[in-house]
Each structure stands twice: as structure tokens, then as C-alpha cells.
Amino acid sequence: QIDSARLWGAIHETAKFGATPKGGVRRLTLGPEDRQVRDWFRNACEAAGLDVHVDALGSMFGVRKGRDMSKAPIGLGSHLDTQPTGGKYDGVLGTLAALEVVRTLNDAGIETETPICICNWTNEEGSRFAPAMMASAAYVGDFTTDDILSRKDAEGVTVAQALDSIGYRGDRPVGTQKFSGFVELHIEQGPILEAENKTIGVVDSGQGVLWYDGKITGFESHAGSTPMPLRRDALATLSEIVLAMEAIAKKHGPKAVGTIGEAVIANPSRNVIPGEIAFTVDCRSADAAIMDALDRDLRAAIAEIAARRKVEVQFDLIWRKPPTHFDPKLVDAVESAAKMLGYSHRRITSGAGHDACNLNTVMPTAMVFVPCKDGISHNELEDATQADCAAGANVLMHTVLALAGV
Amino acid sequence: QIDSARLWGAIHETAKFGATPKGGVRRLTLGPEDRQVRDWFRNACEAAGLDVHVDALGSMFGVRKGRDMSKAPIGLGSHLDTQPTGGKYDGVLGTLAALEVVRTLNDAGIETETPICICNWTNEEGSRFAPAMMASAAYVGDFTTDDILSRKDAEGVTVAQALDSIGYRGDRPVGTQKFSGFVELHIEQGPILEAENKTIGVVDSGQGVLWYDGKITGFESHAGSTPMPLRRDALATLSEIVLAMEAIAKKHGPKAVGTIGEAVIANPSRNVIPGEIAFTVDCRSADAAIMDALDRDLRAAIAEIAARRKVEVQFDLIWRKPPTHFDPKLVDAVESAAKMLGYSHRRITSGAGHDACNLNTVMPTAMVFVPCKDGISHNELEDATQADCAAGANVLMHTVLALAGV
Ligand SMILES: NC(=O)NCCC(=O)O
Ligand SMILES: NC(=O)NCCC(=O)O
Numbered sequence: 159q160i161d162s163a164r165l166w167g168a169i170h171e172t173a174k175f176g177a178t179p180k181g182g183v184r185r186l187t188l189g190p191e192d193r194q195v196r197d198w199f200r201n202a203c204e205a206a207g208l209d210v211h212v213d214a215l216g217s218m219f220g221v222r223k224g225r226d227m228s229k230a231p232i233g234l235g236s237h238l239d240t241q242p243t244g245g246k247y248d249g250v251l252g253t254l255a256a257l258e259v260v261r262t263l264n265d266a267g268i269e270t271e272t273p274i275c276i277c278n279w280t281n282e283e284g285s286r287f288a289p290a291m292m293a294s295a296a297y298v299g300d301f302t303t304d305d306i307l308s309r310k311d312a313e314g315v316t317v318a319q320a321l322d323s324i325g326y327r328g329d330r331p332v333g334t335q336k337f338s339g340f341v342e343l344h345i346e347q348g349p350i351l352e353a354e355n356k357t358i359g360v361v362d363s364g365q366g367v368l369w370y371d372g373k374i375t376g377f378e379s380h381a382g383s384t385p386m387p388l389r390r391d392a393l394a395t396l397s398e399i400v401l402a403m404e405a406i407a408k409k410h411g412p413k414a415v416g417t418i419g420e421a422v423i424a425n426p427s428r429n430v431i432p433g434e435i436a437f438t439v440d441c442r443s444a445d446a447a448i449m450d451a452l453d454r455d456l457r458a459a460i461a462e463i464a465a466r467r468k469v470e471v472q473f474d475l476i477w478r479k480p481p482t483h484f485d486p487k488l489v490d491a492v493e494s495a496a497k498m499l500g501y502s503h504r505r506i507t508s509g510a511g512h513d514a515c516n517l518n519t520v521m522p523t524a525m526v527f528v529p530c531k532d533g534i535s536h537n538e539l540e541d542a543t544q545a546d547c548a549a550g551a552n553v554l555m556h557t558v559l560a561l562a563g564v
Numbered sequence: 565q566i567d568s569a570r571l572w573g574a575i576h577e578t579a580k581f582g583a584t585p586k587g588g589v590r591r592l593t594l595g596p597e598d599r600q601v602r603d604w605f606r607n608a609c610e611a612a613g614l615d616v617h618v619d620a621l622g623s624m625f626g627v628r629k630g631r632d633m634s635k636a637p638i639g640l641g642s643h644l645d646t647q648p649t650g651g652k653y654d655g656v657l658g659t660l661a662a663l664e665v666v667r668t669l670n671d672a673g674i675e676t677e678t679p680i681c682i683c684n685w686t687n688e689e690g691s692r693f694a695p696a697m698m699a700s701a702a703y704v705g706d707f708t709t710d711d712i713l714s715r716k717d718a719e720g721v722t723v724a725q726a727l728d729s730i731g732y733r734g735d736r737p738v739g740t741q742k743f744s745g746f747v748e749l750h751i752e753q754g755p756i757l758e759a760e761n762k763t764i765g766v767v768d769s770g771q772g773v774l775w776y777d778g779k780i781t782g783f784e785s786h787a788g789s790t791p792m793p794l795r796r797d798a799l800a801t802l803s804e805i806v807l808a809m810e811a812i813a814k815k816h817g818p819k820a821v822g823t824i825g826e827a828v829i830a831n832p833s834r835n836v837i838p839g840e841i842a843f844t845v846d847c848r849s850a851d852a853a854i855m856d857a858l859d860r861d862l863r864a865a866i867a868e869i870a871a872r873r874k875v876e877v878q879f880d881l882i883w884r885k886p887p888t889h890f891d892p893k894l895v896d897a898v899e900s901a902a903k904m905l906g907y908s909h910r911r912i913t914s915g916a917g918h919d920a921c922n923l924n925t926v927m928p929t930a931m932v933f934v935p936c937k938d939g940i941s942h943n944e945l946e947d948a949t950q951a952d953c954a955a956g957a958n959v960l961m962h963t964v965l966a967l968a969g970v
Pocket of ligand 1: 510511835
């Protein structure tokens, strides 16, 4: 059993890096608060006797020796960056639980056959730089390192500049830290476990993701003197797109979601009809055929709206992450650990994307979920209990021990 | 007849203060470019022999003596501030045509019985500080000077600070420059004169204006893991409000318009359901009963949308300007001048608000419109012909001469 109080203490100690007045965390990837938590994590890894190295995209790896150093380690961990108004658990739990597993093994003097490696992946959230799970995507070869290094945030700062500014552009080429398998613990970020009173989610699959960049070009004109029928209003156009996207997602019942999270009017003024709006779209489903339907229906709806309103809409798919099906053997290992430890559990699909979803494309991977209050995440009110966090860390530890061998 | 080339030259010379790459002007009220154009205008007034003074809200007055100095002058003029992406004519034409009238009278050695006073009113546009036509509203007593001085722009800068920073907080208490009447020349900013091939609009009325500040509070949550039915999406809520407002305005045919010009998502992120949005609404009609209906229908629609979507919507009326009915005698004077000069003309209602609409509540007031290309205004592509501008200035001059007496 891991040390529940020590894990809880670590979560709350690091929550001060970027703490918000409402009890959440604002720790955008590669910003000053991210450097603080990274420094804390590096020190903790070194204090636990791990061999720490950093790759060219800033992902951090702490290796604990095993008896057979010819074997690639079993990886475990998550991320330490947060949303602009994020919570204390999203990502943090998985990373600090990995540290807690190492501390527990150290205290108990347990050696594993296969080495283990705890990880903090750069920019999982995708708020400052797109796409989400950026570094693990580069790790599996979905993007080149150079491509990712050149991505810009809203202020025009590149990933390369941001890495340099916090001193976390590492010397290891991306992808060179090999793994035999990977396990990620995370809060569910949805309402299912809590509703069904289950402690552990055995994650067997994950939704695919479509991210789009959109731009509407209508025509700026006077709010008072431009008759309604002559308007080419970019905001009214966006409004129709938002509601069309909502209806398209709802058509698939619980099997799809769609969100417009960003929308910025260019040169806004109270008495000017908006002429230009940039926006982003996030659509998801665990079913690839539904993802295709979402894409098709959304494009058709936008084309109809644009033609009718005589505006131009640019709509570009910038990221497509197919649905994830985790490795059946590792999923079984997670389930066995939960059973062995006597926790209530169920199989579950992840609504969110995770670094594990990327890693699964090149190695056996699985995930462990624990409940979060009211299913709330990407919100400063995100909450989870100490007991559930500890239960998740225990399942993580016993899964890793089963994979690494004692 | 005024000097068409000189007027045209003045318009294009001042358009360099805040010129944009697309041929428009960005000269926000009380900003550095506004100071430049004000300095230019003051020098031009002094060179034309006018007595220039500035009031406590920065409005500029240049008085030309008349034979009977016991009479309050006839006022003429408009404003020199622009929208963020504004044009070269909105306001500028009326102010520089007033200067051109003085220059023409000087050249011809014409003395008037009543003095005349040319004006540049502060913050007509209302983009940086609300409401629009701010200084003329204070002039007629709709707001106190102190209230207006404390209004803030989006960066928190007050009108008082902005006035001081460009050195245009004058020593004359607001309202102390009296007038016997006021005439304002302006581009139409709408499509009617051009469509009917008329040179002069004899403005007999103006739409009333309702301005609102709105704030939607939904709930931020994860774009991937929050099921559609559990969402409290602030942007989907706004989208319904935008389309409801559009439908409500359209219900009244050409007799009403409604616009949402500003909408800002708090802490936006691609994968976060928007939890909070601030927005503004601008609704207008020339019919007070329709204005009341717009207000009532909009509030009802918002209440229904908010309840159904389980979000909070704060919706505050921050400005109500009733419809304007200009002084019948002055309107007749404008019409007589247009007739006398042989210009085609028609009576027209102003879709936009103007300082003249405020002034009309305390003195006999009228307006002269000239066509603008495709009815486009509040846009960098705003355009008007030299001949139409000159025609408007001639009607302005002869109206003023008729009122002031030669
Ligand atoms: N787990 C999580 O919140 N990841 C962020 C990327 C996503 O939007 O799914
Ligand atoms: N004339 C003009 O554009 N005024 C700005 C205030 C308004 O929105 O009507």
C-alpha cells in the first residue's frame, strides 16, 4: 500500500505553483509556474534516487533501476501542466502517484526485475500550444520534433522559445527513452464512476478527437444604419455554427460531444457589426465512423450557413486523433490489481485525451481512473477524495509490479 | 459656394492621423492620434481667426464673431474620433465642412448677424468609452460631467485620465457655450440616398438607441468528458441570444435593428466549455413603442434561454436614447437650402446616433446627409465622393447663413 498522506501532501504542496483564488491552478505549459513545479519534481525524483533526464520537448523521465537493465522500463506518469482555470488533480495525480509508487518501493526495499520510469509529459492540456498531448504525440512519431518546436502560442512565442525560457529544452532526442509498456493514473473527469459508486475505472478505450481552426469573414458595418437583411454578421454566423454543432453532436446521443471553446471578434466595438471572428472546434467520439459523420455533417452545416449568410468560413482540421483501444493484456492487469486490492471497479471509456492514448500506438498501454466530484474537470472546482487518490495509486503500483516483476 | 478642393484636401490631410493599411482610420477618442487631429484642428481654427476654447470633457469650440454678440451663436460641426476600424468621413466631414464654411465666409468677407461656432465633440463613437455621443449628452444634462469623467475604457483608463494624457481637459464647464441652434453635416452611413440617386438627405428624425451590458455565467468543464445534456455552455447560450435578438429585430421589418458587437469568453481554451462570457447589445428603432417592444421581447427571450440552459444571465440597460424628431423650422431651412442650390434631396431618418440628436433636446437642431458608397460605414472601406461632400458643405453653409442672417 502506498502512503496516502504523503501522496495527498505532494498534491497539495505542488498546487501552490499557480494556485488561483478559487482553489484551482493556472499552470500553463512551459510558463513560470510550470518551471517551478518541474524543479520541484526533478528534486523529488533525485531525492528518490532516480536517474532524471529531459528530452528535446521538455518531457521529464526519472528511471529506477531494475535487476535486468537490458529491458526497457515500464513507464508510469502523466503531466503537470494545467488549463488556464484548471484543477489540482488533472494530470498531477498521475505524475505524483508515480513518484509515490517509487517512494513506496524504496521504503519497502522492493527491487523490480524490469526497471521503471516515471514521466512528466510536456503540454498535455493543449491550451497554450496545439495540439493537446503534444510531446507524447511527437514521441510516437505523429509529429516531428522540429514541427512541434515551431508551434506558436497566442502571443507568437514558439515552443522552442518557451522551453529555453524556463531551461527545460533537454538534450535527449524525443523518442529515445524506450518503454516496455505504460500505465497512467488519472481522475475520470466525467460523472460515471461517481454515479455508479465505483472506486476504480479500468480504462479500455478512449474517444478520438477532431480539432479545427475556423475563421469567419463577414463585413463590418454600422450597427444603427445597416438594415438587418443587408448584414453579413460574423457573430450571427458563428452562433448558427455553435448551435448546429451542438445539434450534430446530440444526434449521436452519448456517443459524441462537440465544443467551441474559443471565439475572438477582431476589432470589436459596441456599434459595429462583427466582421471577422476566429474560433476553434473540438469534436469527439469513441467510434471512428461517428467521427467521420461529425466531420461531414459539420462541414455541410457550415457550408450551408456561410452561403445563406453570404460570409466566408475557413475551416481547417488541424488534428485528428483516432479512438484508442488499450492493450487487452494491460487492461486485464489493471483489472486484476483492482480486484486483488478489493476496490469496486468497472470498465470505462475515457472521454478526455491522455498521453497514454498516444503511447498506446507504439507500446502496450493502459489507464486507471478514479472518480472526481460531480465529474467536474477543466474547472477550478475540480475535486477528488484522498481515499480515491490513494486507491488509484495502489492499483497503479500493483499493475506496475505485475508488469515489471518483483 | 465652398471650396470643394480645399475641403477634400483637409479631409485627406487629417486622415493621416491614425491611417490604417486598408485605407481607413483608427483614431480612438482621446488617444494619441486624436490629440494629433485636435492639434491640427485648433491650429486651423486659430488661423481662420476663430476664438477657440475647450470644455471639461474636451469638446472644442471655435467662435466666429457676428454683428450681434448678444446672441448665442449658431453651432455647426460634428466629431473627429473614429471607430477601431473606421473610415475617413464619419464625423470628419461634418467637422471639416464647418471649418470650410468659416474659411469660405472669411474669403468672401461675409459677416453674419448672429455669431457662428464650429465644434468638435468628444467621443461621439462610443467604442472606447460608453455611451456614444458622450460629451454632447453631458452638454444637454443627460449625465453629469463627473459621471462621464469617471467612465473607464477596457483597460481601466478613465475619461479624466485620458483627457489629461493628451492635454485636452479644458477649463470651460460643460454646457456653458450656448447656441441659438445647431446644424450637423454627416455621411448617411446607410444605403438609401445612393439607391435613390439623391445628393442631399434632409434629416427629420433619428432612431432611438438601447445599449446593454450582458454577462453569461455557465460552468466551465471538460470538452471531451462532459456529456452534452450536462453542459451549461456560456457560448451556446450567447449563440441563442444572438439569434433571438436577430429574429426579434427582424420581426419589425425595416423599423428596428439589433447587434451584438462585443463578446469575450473568460479564460478561453480549446478543450474547455466556455463558462463565462461578457457581451454588449445595441438595439435601435425610430419608434419609441418598438424600442419598448425590443426591450421586452429581448428580456423574455433571454430569461427563457437562461432557464432552459441552467445558466445565469445578467442583462443591464446602460443607455437609452429616445428617438429624435428634429426641429421642423430648421429641417425646412435645410430643405430650402438644398432646393435653392438645386440638389436632389429627400427627407430621411438617421439610422445612426449623432451629437445633433442630443443637442436637439435643448435647442433647435437639424442635420444634412450626403450619400456614402454602398451605405458602408464603421468600416475602413467607407467612401464618399468629393462632389457629394462639397454639396453637403454648401447646404450646411446656406442653412447656417439663413439662420445667422447676413
Ligand atoms: N486529460 C485531459 O484533460 N487532457 C487534455 C486534453 C483533452 O482535451 O482531452
Ligand atoms: N454616427 C455614428 O456613427 N455615431 C456613432 C454612434 C452610433 O452608434 O450611432
